[in-house]
Amino acid sequence: MKTIGFLMLILILVATVSTMAYVGQPKAESPATVIRPAGAAVPDSVLAEETKPAAVVKMTGWMKFDPAKVTVNVGDTVEWKNTSIVVHTVTCDTKKAADPKHVALPEGAEPFDSGNVSAGKTFTHTFTVAGTYKYFCIPHEKMGMVGEVEVKPVAVK
Numbered sequence: 028m029k030t031i032g033f034l035m036l037i038l039i040l041v042a043t044v045s046t047m048a049y050v051g052q053p054k055a056e057s058p059a060t061v062i063r064p065a066g067a068a069v070p071d072s073v074l075a076e077e078t079k080p081a082a083v084v085k086m087t088g089w090m091k092f093d094p095a096k097v098t099v100n101v102g103d104t105v106e107w108k109n110t111s112i113v114v115h116t117v118t119c120d121t122k123k124a125a126d127p128k129h130v131a132l133p134e135g136a137e138p139f140d141s142g143n144v145s146a147g148k149t150f151t152h153t154f155t156v157a158g159t160y161k162y163f164c165i166p167h168e169k170m171g172m173v174g175e176v177e178v179k180p181v182a183v184k
């Protein structure tokens with residue numbers, strides 16, 4: 028009887044282990060399928076590389092763009108991050124400026140405007156035309172919240 032009991036125990040153990048191994052298999056696959064939806068906005072590493080900002084500009088509680096001037100290459104993306112508790116904008120459109128001197132756009136470049144960027148939020152813009160961009164923040168233009176992006180042309184190989 029003792030031997031049978033022992034054999035039963037072994038059988039139960041084997042059954043348990045094999046069940047665990049079986050359950051373990053789909054589990055091992057699921058992290059991969061979980062990772063994909065999590066990175067859905069950036070589906071592959073190539074795109075992740077492309078959308079990685081070349082420069083990050085903070086929009087501060089001092090009503091400043093920090094740094095006020097960044098230099099990037101054509102095709103680069105700049106990210107603006109609102110690190111304050113107030114709403115800011117990244118506006119590069121002469122029509123929306125109180126003082127048109129606060130805006131500069133190279134020839135052929137389209138005006139852009141982030142709209143309201145609330146506290147903690149970010150805005151990104153990819154620069155496809157080389158040149159000097161001057162932009163401002165709509166709520167704080169008169170407080171001198173202006174910034175500049177210098178976009179260098181990439182040498183053709």
Ligand SMILES: [Cu+2]
Nearest residue numbers: 115164167172
């Ligand atoms: Cu602002």
